[in-house]
Amino acid sequence: MQGQNSDPTGLHRVLDDVPVLPQAAQRLDTRAELWPDETRIRVERLNLDAASFRQLERKHTNDGVTDRSAIRDEVVSIVATRGKMQNPETGSGGMLIGTVEEVGAESRLGLRVGDRVATLVSLTLTPLVIEDGLSAWDGTTEQVPCTGHAVLFGRSIAAVLPDDFPDELALSIMDVCGAPALTSRVVEKYDAPTVAVIGGGGKSGSLSLAAARLAGGAQMIAVVPTEAEATRLRETGLADEVVLADARDPFALREAVEKAGGPADVTVVCVDVPGCEGGAILATASGGTVIFFSMATSFPAAALGAEGLAADVTMLIGNGFVPGHAAQALDLVRSTPAIRTLFEGRQ
Structure with missing residues (x-):
């Protein structure tokens, strides 16, 4: 050839x-x-x-x-x-x-x-x-x-x-390493922002919580779907508030984030089910940013939903690549034992 x-x-x-x-x-x-x-x-x-x-x-x-x-x-x-x-x-x-x-x-x-x-x-x-x-x-x-x-x-x-790292753990980390890197880049642009991570108990969500904190996040809110997941996440200390909500219910999601100290300046969507666009937009403050990391995200639903709500938010689609993202994610796990525990519990 x-x-x-x-x-x-x-x-x-x-x-x-x-x-x-x-x-x-x-x-x-x-x-x-x-x-x-x-x-x-x-x-x-x-x-x-x-x-x-x-x-x-x-x-x-x-x-x-x-x-x-x-x-x-x-x-x-x-x-x-x-x-x-x-x-x-x-x-x-x-x-x-x-x-x-x-x-x-x-x-x-x-x-x-x-x-x-x-x-x-x-x-x-x-x-x-x-x-x-x-x-x-x-x-x-x-x-x-x-x-x-x-x-x-x-x-x-x-x-x-x-x-x-064992192969299985390294693969799990590198599979989602774009999420914490982009989250860090966005959070750094704000002054002591409130950050909400939808799906904060998952792989990309837990890494994003840790990255946002290191980047200057002042109030960390994690949204999870079950009490069992909330209990596991609270034990890690990665979030200031861990709340329950179905991310597909826009009003329940908005209410949960607001009661926890929102709306958020930065909202990170890390759930792998469709229909979470509207709630993420409603949970984000005017002038804020929504980062969509889920492959279940619908671009039309996000774009038209924000337009229909007259929501002044910047929406980013995480493309999985930021220079240095793999090394950053591995270092986050090395420096935060609680994340490794979460990852190993999901394998």
Whole structure:
């Protein structure tokens, strides 16, 4: 393949009839042979996006019984059909860990053969081949043991796995590392802001709470859906107030945040269910910022909802990348043992 042209975005791997980026493509070329700027990874484990995994669970649950083998079979089918893991319902994918198997002569990712890495780009744009039928996965968790290969493009991102974390924990942290980095960047622009994190007991939510506090957040409000989750989060001390609310109920969410000291100057949405846009907007003060990190977020619902409410808020879609985000997230977990406890309890 040395004589063929490649594009650092991965355009050369798109098999669609029209030129689109790999994330938007219906099908990718998954051949193991590399273009000069590519890197091939021997895959060890996938981490499915939370919104995607929950949708698959809902789809394959009847009368309260979930068919885990059907979830596994659908993931295998999606990857075989599309050459990547992209849930057709949610549009989301996840990420993976593995070992660098081959590095193209023109690759600029800084990786070497034998490096164990986590990819920091979505599976929705990563050429992927599953070779074992996911036979070691029971379909009960987002983390998927896997044998196969994946390809990184010239503009892809990957991080070498740290020595002081188990693989499963490192993968969980890096899967959501964009959330605390962007939260920190936004919170720093305010003077002692009130910060509300919707889904504060989850992986991205707990990291965002810690990052916001370090960035100058004065009043930290966490919203969770159950008392059990509230109890676990209160024990960590990550939030000043932990309140219960269904994030899909805009008025209940607004009331819960206001009673806890809101409205918020910065609202961070970290839940993986649709329908949370209106409540997040109502819970945010005029001139504030809403950061949407959930792949279940609807852009039309957020944009038109804010317009219909005459809400003067800035709305950001977390794209998962901020320079230095992986190292920042790992350092947050190292310096805040309570976060590690939460993460390990969710695996």
